[in-house]
Amino acid sequence: MELTDSIWEIIKTNSKSLDGKVWYGVKSTKIFCKPSCPSRIPNKSNVLLFTNLDTPVQNGFRPCKRCQPINEIVSDDIWVDEINYILESYYDQNLTLAELSVLAHGSISHLRHVYQSKTGISPSEKLMQIRMDKAEILLQNTKRSIGDIGNDVGIPNNSYFIKLFKKTYGVTPHQYRVDRIN
Known part of the structure; x- marks a missing residue:
């Protein structure tokens, strides 16, 4: 139609x-x-x-x-799958909890509660995991600058991206890249 x-x-x-x-x-x-x-x-x-x-x-x-x-x-399990799909699709954008709730067609508080109870982490923590996983892949497979990679995964503030990456992987993105080459 x-x-x-x-x-x-x-x-x-x-x-x-x-x-x-x-x-x-x-x-x-x-x-x-x-x-x-x-x-x-x-x-x-x-x-x-x-x-x-x-x-x-x-x-x-x-x-x-x-x-x-x-x-x-709609079951909470299906809704969590839907939320994960949205997070995977929009990780590179400035995705707030409010925007996520609009995209997932639910209220902010209910979304946060259901997601946390089903996964054990908040939607924001899941988004950060996705961003760090994507950054790791880009560091391994491209020669893009650290700043560009941070921007590509939705974290345009370079120093904040470096801080989050180090918190996740124990080394800076530059150190991570150097260690993978050697």
């Missing part, structure tokens, strides 16, 4: 007129919703339409925790 201007207007205004007939998926988050979902309006270019409720799931989309498009409460 094509995303026409009239369907886009229904999504933008959270109209219930197409609920149960059409669902939309957001390619950047892999979440699908009812047209009436009160979550933030996605970028139009990231929207896919579905006329069959089975199709989004078959295409790897997860139901929205907020609007519950399959009329079932």
Whole structure:
């Protein structure tokens, strides 16, 4: 089904007129919703339409925790998977807990509580793990500067990036790179 201007207007205004007939998926988050979902309006270019409720799931989309498009409460385990997908997808951006909660279609406090109870770490700690893992790979496989690598993984402050890397790996990024060469 094509995303026409009239369907886009229904999504933008959270109209219930197409609920149960059409669902939309957001390619950047892999979440699908009812047209009436009160979550933030996605970028139009990231929207896919579905006329069959089975199709989004078959295409790897997860139901929205907020609007519950399959009329079932989304399990916390599925939601944590969704949050991890978002963290992996947006690690290189300035991703705050507030922005994460918008992307994952839930409240900040509930997201933090559920994520911590299911994983044992906070979403912020997971984001930092992802960033450090990505930085380690870049240090091993590229000759990019330390500052560029910090920026590439979402930590544009060079001294802060070095401090976090040293806290994680016990050595500075430069020392890490030198030790890997020798």
